[in-house]
Amino acid sequence: MVQSQNAVTETGLIEQAQHGDRNAFGELVRRHYQGVVLVVTRMCGDTGLAEDAAQEAFMRAWVNLPSFQPKGCLRNWLYRIAINAALDVLRHKPEEALDDEQALKMPDQAADPETALINKERAVVLHQAVKSLPDAARAVLVLREYGGLSYREISGTLDVPIGTVMSRLNYARNRLREVLIGEMEITESKYA
Amino acid sequence: MHEEMRTLLNAYLDSELQGQRLREMETHLASCAICQKELEELRLVSERLQADTALEAPSAERFISQLNLSLPRRPQEDRPPKPVSVVWWLVPAGLLVLLVFIQTVYTLTDVVTAANLTGLLGSASRWVGSGEESHWLSAATTLFGGQILAQPILSLLNNVSVAIAGLFIGFLWQAGIVLLYWAWLCFWWLRHNPRPVRMKTS
Numbered sequence: 001m002v003q004s005q006n007a008v009t010e011t012g013l014i015e016q017a018q019h020g021d022r023n024a025f026g027e028l029v030r031r032h033y034q035g036v037v038l039v040v041t042r043m044c045g046d047t048g049l050a051e052d053a054a055q056e057a058f059m060r061a062w063v064n065l066p067s068f069q070p071k072g073c074l075r076n077w078l079y080r081i082a083i084n085a086a087l088d089v090l091r092h093k094p095e096e097a098l099d100d101e102q103a104l105k106m107p108d109q110a111a112d113p114e115t116a117l118i119n120k121e122r123a124v125v126l127h128q129a130v131k132s133l134p135d136a137a138r139a140v141l142v143l144r145e146y147g148g149l150s151y152r153e154i155s156g157t158l159d160v161p162i163g164t165v166m167s168r169l170n171y172a173r174n175r176l177r178e179v180l181i182g183e184m185e186i187t188e189s190k191y192a
Numbered sequence: 193m194h195e196e197m198r199t200l201l202n203a204y205l206d207s208e209l210q211g212q213r214l215r216e217m218e219t220h221l222a223s224c225a226i227c228q229k230e231l232e233e234l235r236l237v238s239e240r241l242q243a244d245t246a247l248e249a250p251s252a253e254r255f256i257s258q259l260n261l262s263l264p265r266r267p268q269e270d271r272p273p274k275p276v277s278v279v280w281w282l283v284p285a286g287l288l289v290l291l292v293f294i295q296t297v298y299t300l301t302d303v304v305t306a307a308n309l310t311g312l313l314g315s316a317s318r319w320v321g322s323g324e325e326s327h328w329l330s331a332a333t334t335l336f337g338g339q340i341l342a343q344p345i346l347s348l349l350n351n352v353s354v355a356i357a358g359l360f361i362g363f364l365w366q367a368g369i370v371l372l373y374w375a376w377l378c379f380w381w382l383r384h385n386p387r388p389v390r391m392k393t394s
Contacts, residue, residue, distance in 0.1 A: 022260060022263060025263075026256050026259075026260060029255075029256050029259060030252055030256060033252045033255065033256070034252070037255075051255070054255065055255075055258070055259055055262065058259055059259070059262065059263060059264065062263050062264070063264060122240070123244055126240060126241070126244055127244075130241075141241075144206065145238060145241045145242060146241075146242075150206075150208065151203070151206070151208050166199075166202065166203060169202050169206075170199060170202050173202055173234050173237050173238070174234075176237045176241070177230075177233050177234060177236075177237050180233075180236070180237055180240060181233060
């Protein structure tokens with residue numbers, strides 16, 4: 001019931017935003033901000049680029065909102081725009097390297113300094129591994145892991161068959177599995 | 193069987209398998225140590241990805257305030273939507289009513305004329321009149337008086353020419369109304385599908 005009321009409200013907000021109400025659009029952005037930013041951040045692997053991509057994504061959404069059908073899922077529509085915006089931002093800034101230092105500067109909750117260092121090194125390896133994936137496989141992985149979309153939703157969002165979604169996800173996770181297992185073996189030998 | 197199940201491990205991990213496939217996978221996993229190990233590694237990958245918080249997103253409020261400042265104007269924001277005028281819709285409706293009216297008048301006229309010619313109207317025919325006479329028949333009658341031979345044939349030809357003239361006039365009316373209706377449709381289409389404004393490059 002609550003979900004239904006929420007859906008009705010969102011439909012109303014979409015209609016208002018379609019007629020140029022910026023406050024309604026701001027509320028829609030507030031609702032979907034976390035999801036979109038999470039997706040573009042993992043697509044770009046860099047918070048600075050991700051912020052640019054998120055801004056570009058919401059601006060495209062604002063411009064194209066009049067053509068959006070309220071029957072469709074706004075979240076998936078936004079994710080699709082976000083993925084494209086993130087890829088465009090990456091294409092225009094190919095020299096941008098993964099912000100490794102940024103990950104290493106993040107405060108770690110682990111009390112043990114050795115554990116904290118291991119966690120940070122793992123984070124860097126993880127980001128590099130995700131960033132090294134082909135765009136198509138990374139998009140599927142990000143939508144599944146961070147967007148929380150089902151295979152059918154990913155298929156609709158990226159406009160590819162479900163079989164393609166499965167094969168790209170298999171490829172991405174197997175690549176990450178190989179990298180992470182290799183990294184774990186190195187870490188264990190290093191700190192043993 | 194093993195390779196086929198292996199390709200479905202991710203789908204199983206994501207709870208995307210159902211029915212027979214799900215049962216087959218569970219049966220296979222119960223007896224395949226390789227797939228069990230691979231499934232655990234894939235689960236670890238997924239957990240590591242989701243637990244990773246190294247890249248923090250900027251705060252929503254700051255982002256939204258910045259976004260509001262940079263949102264572009266939409267083309268349709270520049271002009272308020274025009275209210276749809278009732279008169280605008282009365283034009284095609286009026287044309288359709290006029291078309292139906294003219295069609296009805298001509299059809300009734302043809303029916304009455306035909307009934308009169310065949311004598312079906314009987315004594316009521318005097319209210320209808322004796323029918324029209326073509327200009328060429330009037331001229332011939334004036335020229336030759338009542339001495340014209342083959343009077344029935346001339347009368348038949350007169351009726352045919354009067355009927356053709358009536359049909360032609362009716363056709364002209366209908367064609368005119370249809371043209372006006374098409375013109376209205378074209379105007380309506382142009383109004384709702386304006387051509388994009390081309391910016392001057394120089």
